[in-house]
Amino acid sequence: MTLLKAAIIGGGHIADSNHIPALKQLSERVEIVAVCGRDLAKARAMADTHGIAHAFDSTAEMYKQCTPDLVVICTPNTLHYPQTMEALEHNCHVFCEKPPATTAQNARDMATLARQKGRTLAYNFQLRQTSEWRLLTRCQTDGLMGDIYHIKAHFLRRRGIPGWGSFTDKTVQGGGALIDLGVHVLDLALCALGYPNPDQVVGNTYDYIGKAGGKGLMGNWNPDTFGVDDAAMAYLSFPNKASIMLSASFALNTQIDKDRNLELFGTKGGVRLFPFTLHTEVAGELADIQFPYLDEVDIQLKNTEAFLDACAGKPSNVCTGEQGAILQEVVERIYQSAEQ
Template sequence: MNATSSSPLRVAIIGAGQVAEKVHAAYYRTRDDLRMVAVCDSSEAQARDFAGRYGIPLACTDVQTLLNEARPDIVSVCSPNRFHYEHVMQALAAGCHVMCEKPPAMTLDEADAMRRAARQAGRVLAYDFHHRFALDARMLREQVQAGVLGEVYVTTAKALRRCGVPGWGVFTNKALSGGGPLIDIGIHMLDAAMYVLGFPAVRRVSAHSFQRIGTHKHSGQFGEWDPAAYSVEDAVFATIEFHHGGILRLDTSFALNIPQQSIMNVEFCGERAGATLFPAQVYQDRDGKLITLCERQSADDNRHMRSMKAFVDHVQGQPVTIADAEQGFIIQQLVSAIYEAAEKGTFVEL
């Protein structure tokens, strides 16, 4: 399925929300070898408004109608978490390549079925884990592969907000989102950390989850929410143990009494050197002094577009790395294990 100047790939978007507009449509419109042909949303007015802004000929409220009438080659799934599985499976069954927003799905079984369906259909299924596409992540991955850090035995990933409960969408509704900060923002730093480490094999997971603030407060930096309808966790603190003996600590929150408004970063501690992800820096101690081995002056902000480009280039047969269905399954497996460990108060073996 290769595009030429006379036959651009046909692109459809499911879900006409913020991420569809600011990321997916914003990227697709930059390429002459792509043509946006349809958009679908549960709100007909929102779908039509979206279509009008981007010159998309078909706007509808039914996914199967979109697939039957628009016959897309590529589908972006930007619907709420609850519908990722259903919409990805429909698109794959229609012979489409799919870029799905995170998380892959609501459950591990769904993520497993999605990767198997992509494999059987011979189609690309990618997830928009865009932080791994930052130049910072690429730089640290190369440093780890080159052995500059030695064996990395402690990694600390943080996706923390002091009071950053989303006041829009369904982020506080567990039935529709699958969880709170872990599945929304923590999953991003988890993927970035695992990517830099090279996806080491996991032995077991332990975790603690808390809901102490969101059910009492009603407003924060991202607007207001209904505390009576707040059904997700405030914060999760997890430890992932690898078979090689190292650990990855993941701390994530929508609401936590910390001085910083937000922290989104990963630190790596190796036998020879340490590193910080955003902005990327590798350092080591020499006689009590901190020596910088390499660094980026500022964090890369073009990671969303780089993630989208990698997906489209991969669809067109270029040998580029994507956040594929197999790695998406691993990340979903870890998220599921963390939630299970927190609920049961015990280790979950993988």
């Protein structure tokens, strides 16, 4: 098997803790040849820590010297579009952190160029690799759910506004809780329905706690410069009458510090995803079926494997460029609805 040469763009925590360790575990398939970051010293330090030969502060120089086969993009949201387009122009496969971009048009352009170049563009929505999600897809295939017609999806933090980085800067992130947290469960909800485009979107966003300040559980933030949504709520309706209720928050006056889950309602059965419980009818009686022996999996490793499978033309459940474009359009429509 020919080793693919991989380059990491972005020298922060996500690259260091998630992507590089996963790629190194797949050393029979891929070799990391370079790290590129805005700060050359930090990029060099990260490369040295992980035994990577090259470090750059210029993507142009990186492509010239290393000619990677694929790039992993771990940079702020506004950089996803230009860096993905540049990588595709260099005929690289691209594994991009979520969200796909900050506008729907950018996400569509990324998907179009990937298709034209014959390259794989995928997004790092790791929850697709959980044992619970894989079990749900088997339940769907086996007909235990029937037709799914409503989904409740939420990713909530009580007081989890990040007190570091650029998470509260709209010019860098493009949004707040919805675009950072909500997209994870939105991706799963859309997946369960076959990734359709909704015909109706109604959304509201809020920033009351973010702008007021208060006790934080993930560091302190500056309420005077808080410029994103600290909570977002949306209702999506689809042409076949299926619907999704979506909730996301950095800060919400609720009981649990962090709560992430999906409830899926079908004509034959329903599922609460974490922990997995199937609500159905057995032998004429209502039944709640639990699955206590699901395996713990390294979801970043599995998602990286899925990306490499897609690059090799093998079956894969990684989030595609086309799906990312649909998701980004939904996010944009929620924000537009909230503004209007």
